[in-house]
Amino acid sequence: MNWQQQRVLVTGGTRGIGRELVIGLRARGAKVWATGQSATSVQQAQAALPEVVWSVCELHRPASLDAVVEVVRREGITMLIHNAGVQQLRDFTSATAAESLTEHDEVQINLVAPIVLSRAVLPALRERPGAALVFITSGLALAPKQSSPVYCATKAGLRSFAKALRGQMKVHGWPVRVVEALPPIVDTDMTRGRGVRKLPAPAAAKQILDGLAAGRDEIYVGASRLLKAILRLSPALGESIMIKR
Ligand SMILES: NC(=O)c1ccc[n+]([C@@H]2O[C@H](COP(=O)([O-])OP(=O)(O)OC[C@H]3O[C@@H](n4cnc5c(N)ncnc54)[C@H](OP(=O)(O)O)[C@@H]3O)[C@@H](O)[C@H]2O)c1
Numbered sequence: 001m002n003w004q005q006q007r008v009l010v011t012g013g014t015r016g017i018g019r020e021l022v023i024g025l026r027a028r029g030a031k032v033w034a035t036g037q038s039a040t041s042v043q044q045a046q047a048a049l050p051e052v053v054w055s056v057c058e059l060h061r062p063a064s065l066d067a068v069v070e071v072v073r074r075e076g077i078t079m080l081i082h083n084a085g086v087q088q089l090r091d092f093t094s095a096t097a098a099e100s101l102t103e104h105d106e107v108q109i110n111l112v113a114p115i116v117l118s119r120a121v122l123p124a125l126r127e128r129p130g131a132a133l134v135f136i137t138s139g140l141a142l143a144p145k146q147s148s149p150v151y152c153a154t155k156a157g158l159r160s161f162a163k164a165l166r167g168q169m170k171v172h173g174w175p176v177r178v179v180e181a182l183p184p185i186v187d188t189d190m191t192r193g194r195g196v197r198k199l200p201a202p203a204a205a206k207q208i209l210d211g212l213a214a215g216r217d218e219i220y221v222g223a224s225r226l227l228k229a230i231l232r233l234s235p236a237l238g239e240s241i242m243i244k245r
Contacts, residue, residue, distance in 0.1 A: 001130070001212065001213045001215070002130070003025070003028035003029045003030045003213075004029040004030070005078070005129075005130060006025075006030040006031070006078050006079050006130065007030070007031045007033075007075060007076050007077050007078050007079070008025050008030045008031070008032050008033070008077070008078070008079040008080075008081060009032075009033040009034070009035075009068070009071060009072060009075075009077045009079070009080050009081065010022050010025070010032065010033070010034045010035070010081045010083055011034075011035050011057065011059065011068070011080075011081065011082055011083050011084035012035065012036065012037075012083045012084025012085065013032075013034025013035060013036065013045065013052070013054075013083070014034070014035075014036030014038075014041040014042060014044070014045040014054075015036070015041065015045075015188065015189055016186070016188030016189060016190060016201050017083060017136065017183060017186055017188060017201050017204050017205055017208075018034070018081075018083040018084065019045070019201070020201045020202045020204065020205030020206075021081060021083060021205045021208065021209065022034050022049060022052055023049070023202075023205070024202075024205045024206060024209045025209065026049070026051060026052065028209065030079075032051075032052045032053070033052065033053045033054075033055070033071055033075060033077065034049075034052050034053070034054055034055075035054070035055050035056065035057035035068065035084070036054070036056065036057070037056065037057065037058050037059070037084070038056070039056055042054050042055065042056050053075075055067065055071065057084075059084055059108065059109045059113035060105050060108045060109050060113070065113060065116055065117055065120070068117055069117065069120040069121055072120075072121040072124055072125070073121070073124045076128065077121070077124075077125075077128075078125070078128045078129075078130055078131050078132070079130075079131065079132045079133075079134060080117065080118075080121055080125070080132075080133055080134070081134040081136065082113075082114035082117065082118075082133070082134065082135050082136060082158075083134075083136045084109065084113075085109065085110045085136065085154075085190075086101060086105075086106055086109050086110065086151075086190075087106075087148055087151040087190050088100070088101050088106055088148065088150065088151065089147050089148055090103070090147075090148060090149060090150055092149065103150050106150045106151060106154065107150065107153075107154055110151065110154035110155065110158065111154040111157045111158055111161075114135060114158060114161075115158075115161055118133055118161075118165065121133075122174070122176060125176050126174050126175065126176055129175075131175065131176045131177070132176065132177040132178070132179055132212070133162075133165070133176060133177070133178050133179070134179045134180075134181065134208075134212065135158055135159075135161075135162045135178075135179070135180045135181070136181050136183065136208075137155045137156075137158050137159045137162070137180055137181070137182050138151075138152075138155040138182060138183060138224075139182050139183065139184045139185075139223065139224035139227050139242075140152045140155050140156075140242070141155040141156045141158065141159035141182060142159075142182070142224070142227055142228060142231055142238070142242075143227065143231060143238050143239045143241075143242040143243070144156070144242065144243065145242050145243060145244070145245035146243050146244065146245065147245060158180075159180060159182075162178055162179075162180040163180075165178045166178035166217060177217075178217070179211075179212060179216070179217055179218075179219065180217070180218050180219070181208045181211065181218075181219040181221060182218070182219065182220050182221060182224045182228075183199070183204045183208075183221040183222065183224065184199055184221060184222040184223035184224045184227070185197075185198050185199065185223075186198060186199045186200075186201055186204045186222075187199065187200050187201060188201050197223075199221070199222040199223070203222070204221050204222065207219065207221045207222065208221060227241075227242070
């Protein structure tokens, strides 16, 4: 892959895996656009990484999606990385919901927004050599954990969408790569205060970018590779390991 010719838009580039993707893409010579949901977060990212074109995008608001589509069309974006995501621990046995985001918003941000954005940008991407849509799902798309049922459902749904879309591109001969990256638990704000043996975010981003450069359709990051192997040998064992978390 010739990164110098890539014009990449990363959603959720202000923190965590997205921020490391932005840094890695710049180091490889790509031109980068990135979004965050809060103005403060975007201002901080802009100060730290001024060579990136930053904008605020709230994926749960339809008008924000229009702005992202406009950037893709206007700026000749060749690769859209659907990275932004949220995860809420949810206890469906509790009478009162203590989470800060509704189930609807979690589904909107993690699943609906990438689907709607993909449809809107595909006609433009089709015309651009080396174009790609990249979906950051999760090892939890392969087997869910009990503590985040809605999150797991969105990631499994996004994985299924990416697979179907890849098939559709092949059937219709559209030259747009559809890539899925499946990180394991990564050390970011999303997992602060929980989990063990977390993969550092720079290592996760490097594996994703290396996988993209190697032309892979599915990029199993870190321990997700092991999970895939266990699920192949014994789906029951793999699912029982994951569900307790
Ligand atoms: N961390 C893990 O263990 C792990 C494992 C597997 C997969 N993943 C996936 O990897 C991706 C990145 O995760 P992360 O851990 O790096 O997350 P993170 O550190 O929590 O960062 C989340 C990013 O998404 C943005 N964002 C949050 N809510 C948004 C909204 N409503 N609209 C638009 N942008 C929003 C944030 O912007 P602000 O800075 O403005 O808030 C931030 O840039 C997610 O899709 C996640 O599901 C993570």
